Amino acid sequence: MVLRLTGIAALLVVCACSGCRKAANEAMESAIESQIARDGGKANVQIADDNISIKFQDEKGELRIAGGKDVALPEDFPKDVPLYSQMTVSWQTLRSRTRGS
Numbered sequence: 001m002v003l004r005l006t007g008i009a010a011l012l013v014v015c016a017c018s019g020c021r022k023a024a025n026e027a028m029e030s031a032i033e034s035q036i037a038r039d040g041g042k043a044n045v046q047i048a049d050d051n052i053s054i055k056f057q058d059e060k061g062e063l064r065i066a067g068g069k070d071v072a073l074p075e076d077f078p079k080d081v082p083l084y085s086q087m088t089v090s091w092q093t094l095r096s097r098t099r100g101s
Helices: 002-017 022-038
Strands: 042-048 051-058 061-068 091-097
Touching: 022 042
Parallel strands: none
Antiparallel strands: 042 051, 051 061, 061 091
């Protein structure tokens, strides 16, 4: 499921960067959310400008994927990891698991 979701997210980043219109973005958001629901999960997909955000919830926990031009580092990113002045973040994936999964 995660691999399929990551593939869908990558496709959407390309679509979003190609200048898709708002209606097309909303249709794509709905299609992804529907597919995830058929697989037993719950998702919130947001496509805007050159960015995509997917929040996916299932019995194992939560998965958050963000991609595009304005992706921020996670809040809990280690402070001892060096950051370079010209560095940009274009992709982020966070997974939190529920106890017992």
